[in-house]
Amino acid sequence: MNGNGNGEEQAESLLKFPDTYHIKAMGRNEGDLLARVRALVAAHAPDLPDEAFACRASRDGNYLSVTCTLVAESREQLDAIYRALSTDEAIMLVL
Known part of the structure; x- marks a missing residue:
C-alpha cells in the first residue's frame, strides 16, 4: 500500500461501471428461492430477463x-x- 488511501479506496478502483457482474445467492432448497432473488434484484435492476438467472x-x-x-x-x-x-x-450467503 502506498499510504495515499485506504484499502477500500483501492478495492473500489478495481471495479468499473458499467460492467457485467455475477451475483450468487445461496439458501435452503425450500419455498421459491429463485422468485425471492428475482424480486429483490428487480427492485434495483428491473429490466433483467429470465435468462439473467440460473439455479x-x-x-x-x-x-x-x-x-x-x-x-x-x-x-x-x-x-x-x-x-x-x-x-x-x-x-444464507451472497457472493
Missing part, C-alpha cells in the same frame, strides 16, 4: 444457489443489490 441445486438437493448475471451501472446499484439479498432471511 443449481447442491449434490443432495438440500441447498440451492441462484446466480444473477447483470450489467451494473454503478457501485451504488451493486451495493444495494448485495444489501437486499444479504438481509433476506431465506438467503
Whole structure:
C-alpha cells in the first residue's frame, strides 16, 4: 500500500461501471428461492430477463444457489443489490 488511501479506496478502483457482474445467492432448497432473488434484484435492476438467472441445486438437493448475471451501472446499484439479498432471511450467503 502506498499510504495515499485506504484499502477500500483501492478495492473500489478495481471495479468499473458499467460492467457485467455475477451475483450468487445461496439458501435452503425450500419455498421459491429463485422468485425471492428475482424480486429483490428487480427492485434495483428491473429490466433483467429470465435468462439473467440460473439455479443449481447442491449434490443432495438440500441447498440451492441462484446466480444473477447483470450489467451494473454503478457501485451504488451493486451495493444495494448485495444489501437486499444479504438481509433476506431465506438467503444464507451472497457472493
